[in-house]
Structures are given as structure tokens and as C-alpha cells.
Amino acid sequence: MMSKTMRAWLLIAAAALLAACQPLAPRLPEEPEPPVRVDGDVAGQVEVESPPACECPVPSCPAPERPPTPVCAPAPLTDRNHFAGKLVVGSIEYVHVEPGSLRLEARVDSGAETSSMHADDVVSFERDGEPWVRFSTPAGTSGSSATMELPVARRVRIKTKTDGIDRRAVVMINLRLGEVTKRIEVTLADRGDFEYPFLVGRNYLRDVAVVDVSRRYIHGD
Numbered sequence: 721m722m723s724k725t726m727r728a729w730l731l732i733a734a735a736a737l738l739a740a741c742q743p744l745a746p747r748l749p750e751e752p753e754p755p756v757r758v759d760g761d762v763a764g765q766v767e768v769e770s771p772p773a774c775e776c777p778v779p780s781c782p783a784p785e786r787p788p789t790p791v792c793a794p795a796p797l798t799d800r801n802h803f804a805g806k807l808v809v810g811s812i813e814y815v816h817v818e819p820g821s822l823r824l825e826a827r828v829d830s831g832a833e834t835s836s837m838h839a840d841d842v843v844s845f846e847r848d849g850e851p852w853v854r855f856s857t858p859a860g861t862s863g864s865s866a867t868m869e870l871p872v873a874r875r876v877r878i879k880t881k882t883d884g885i886d887r888r889a890v891v892m893i894n895l896r897l898g899e900v901t902k903r904i905e906v907t908l909a910d911r912g913d914f915e916y917p918f919l920v921g922r923n924y925l926r927d928v929a930v931v932d933v934s935r936r937y938i939h940g941d
Contacts, residue, residue, distance in 0.1 A: 801938055803930055807900050810935035815918055818894040820868050823860050826897075826918035830931050834876075835895065835904055835921040838911035840865070842889065844872070853889045855908055858917045873905055895920070898939040900928050 801808050815826045817837070824837075839855035846852065851872040859866040870891040878886045889908045894901055897920065904923045911917055925931065932938070 801898070806927075807898050807929040808932050808935075808938060809897060809920075809925075809929050810938045811931065811933045812916070812936040813897055813920070813938065814940055815920060816896040817918075818896070819870075820857075820866055822857065822866060824858060824918040825916050826920050827914075827916045828920045828925070828931055830922055830925055832919055832921035834890075834907050834923050836907040836909045836911065836919045837893075838914075838917035839908035840910070840912075842908060844889065847871070853891065853908065876907060878907075878909075895924055897924070897929070902928060 809828050811828055813826055813828055814823055816823055837857060839857055841854075841856050843854045844851065845854065852869060853872050854867065854869045856865045856867050858864070870893070872889045873892050874890045875887050876890055878888055890905050891908060892903060893906050894903050895906075896902075902924055911919070
């Protein structure tokens with residue numbers, strides 16, 4: 721007879737064989753993916769294509785226009801007697817002296833600091849306790865002379881050709897050249913050795929006039 725142990729092993733083997741022979745459970749179909757909404761309609765699974773690229777040429781942004789480069793044109797020359805708002809004077813001009821109403825021929829010299837005027841018979845005196853000077857000077861081109869009396873503004877020490885020292889009087893006058901009148905200091909000097917009785921220096925020219933040495937008598941002869 722078969723023992724109980726052998727019988728138990730046979731039952732276990734039969735059960736295992738029976739389980740292996742059982743048919744596989746049917747595979748359930750996969751759930752379909754949810755529909756996709758295209759253009760307001762519900763459709764099946766579709767592939768949504770990206771919109772086609774625009775075949776129309778896209779206008780590019782134009783480069784900013786650069787402003788035209790300004791060209792500095794020279795200021796128009798309105799007349800030959802003015803430059804940069806200043807009076808143009810020649811190397812020789814006629815000047816008008818006040819007081820005295822004198823019209824004298826003058827050399828214009830930008831190298832001289834102070835203007836000077838020819839004076840003869842210079843006499844110093846006092847008036848009301850103040851120093852004055854009396855002198856004669858040419859009254860024009862006719863050879864006549866005029867006597868003038870003016871207060872002395874100051875005196876200057878001038879070294880002469882003979883190594884001496886000459887103290888000269890300086891007076892104040894109104895000098896007009898062209899249309900410009902300026903009150904300036906004038907040194908009284910013996911200009912008998914010079915061609916012109918008056919010398920216009922920088923104390924008149926400064927800030928009001930420029931000199932064109934190539935011209936003469938710009939403002940009348």
C-alpha cells in the first residue's frame with residue numbers, strides 16, 4: 721500500500737499540473753485615447769499639425785536714418801569794412817579828435833600800446849589845483865594849427881634817443897575812426913620827425929577794430 725506521505729506528494733503534483741493547463745484569461749482591449757477637439761468638432765485620434773510657415777515675405781525693420789552731417793559754412797561777408805563784428809581799419813586812416821574838432825592823418829600801429837599825438841609849445845599849469853597842459857597841434861592837412869588846453873591824466877617817463885629821460889603828459893580825448901568813437905589816453909609827443917601827426921595804438925584798437933595792413937584810407941581820405 722502507498723504511504724500517506726507519497727499520496728500527499730502525488731496530490732500536490734497533480735494540482736500543479738492542473739493549474740498549468742488552465743487557459744490564460746482573455747486580454748482586455750486597451751481603452752481608446754480621448755477624442756481631440758479640432759475646429760469645434762469632436763474627432764477621433766488625429767495628429768494636430770502646426771500651422772504652416774507664412775510664405776509671405778516679412779518686411780524687415782528699416783535702419784534708422786542718420787541726420788545729415790551739418791556743414792559749417794563761413795558767415796557771409798556783408799562788407800569789407802567789418803569783420804567778426806569789429807571795424808576793419810587800414811594802416812593809414814583819418815581820425816577825428818574831440819575836443820577841438822580836429823581831423824588828423826594817422827598811422828595805425830597795433831605794436832604800440834598807447835596812442836600819441838603831436839604837440840608843440842607844451843606848457844604845464846594848474847587850474848583849480850589840478851595839473852593842466854596847453855599845447856598846439858596840427859588842425860588838418862592845410863598846415864594850420866590849433867591850441868588846446870586839457871587836464872593831465874598822468875605823466876610817463878620816456879627814454880629818448882640820446883639816453884635821456886623825457887616826462888610826457890598824457891591827456892584824455894575822444895577819438896573817432898569810422899563810426900566808432902572811444903575815449904582813450906593819448907601821449908603828447910613831438911612827432912615832427914614822423915610823417916603822420918597821430919599814432920593809433922592798441923588802447924583804441926582793443927575790442928573794437930582789426931587792422932588790414934594791405935589797405936589805406938578805408939574810412940575816407
